[in-house]
Amino acid sequence: MWSVFRVDRPLGDEARHRVADEVSELFAELAGKDVVVRGTYDVAGLRADADLMIWWHAETPEALQEAYSRLRRTALGRHLAPVWSQMALHRPAEFNRSHIPAFLADEEPRRFVCVYPFVRSYEWYLLPDEERRDMLKEHGMQARPYPDVRANTVASFGLGDYEWMLAFEADELHRIVDLMRDLRASRARRHVREEIPFYTGTRKAVAELVADLP
Known part of the structure; x- marks a missing residue:
């Protein structure tokens, strides 16, 4: 699940280290319940409507819903307003059933991430399999x-407004940009009906992220 927030009430002179510590302690507690926070990301400036994004995953949707609600009840959460959130579920790929998203293959998270949904054309699912x-x-x-750009494609049919969620991770942002540009020349692009919004950000530790918030 990817959850995006904006700062609704500036933190001001509040003791930011205590605010960050509370969130870090929550994440550590959640890890004991198999809720994994893959990263907290600074999206400020890349989006005018958002400040931070959390990427977390778990075995059950209920665990993620509980984590989301508990974050909202922290001191930081009381300063945040939800902007966008989307859950997705790993299912076998359409034809390459051996494909495993990077986050499930225990690959290390990268410095940058670009997250976006997409919806196939109406014709796509009626085309011959071949x-x-x-x-x-x-x-x-x-x-x-682009072997250094790691892909995470997961299904979101019925879990929101989209069919698929995709997260590209890389240590250099320009590699994601170049990959996205080059993939525009594929025939499969003709069968993409929707692929917004995009949320791109830099992975930061909670304390660093909180220190940079308004």
Whole structure:
């Protein structure tokens, strides 16, 4: 799940280290319940409507809902207003069933992330399997020059307004930009109906993130 917030009430001179410590303690407690916070991200400036994003995952949606609610009840949470949140679920890929998202393969998170939803065209699911498989293979081949950009594609049918969620992770932001640009030339692009909003940010420790908030 990706949850995006904006600062609704500035923290001002409040003891930010105590605010950050409370959130860090919450995350540590959640880890004991198998709720993993993959990263907290600074999205300020990259978006005019948001300041931070949390990427967390767990075995059950209820665990994530509880984590979300508990964050809202912290001192930091009382200064935040929700902007956007989307849950997704790992299911076998359409044709490459061996594909495992980077976050489930225990890969280390990278410095930058770009998160966005997408919805396929109405025609996509009616095309012959072989045609769809061929387009997705081409799409994958175009991404091969970017092995340092790690992909996370997860299903969100019925969990919100979208069909899929995608998160690209990389240590250099320009690599995500270049990959996204190059993938525009694939035939599968003709079958994307929607792919906004984009939330891109820098991964930061909680204390650093809180220190930078208004």
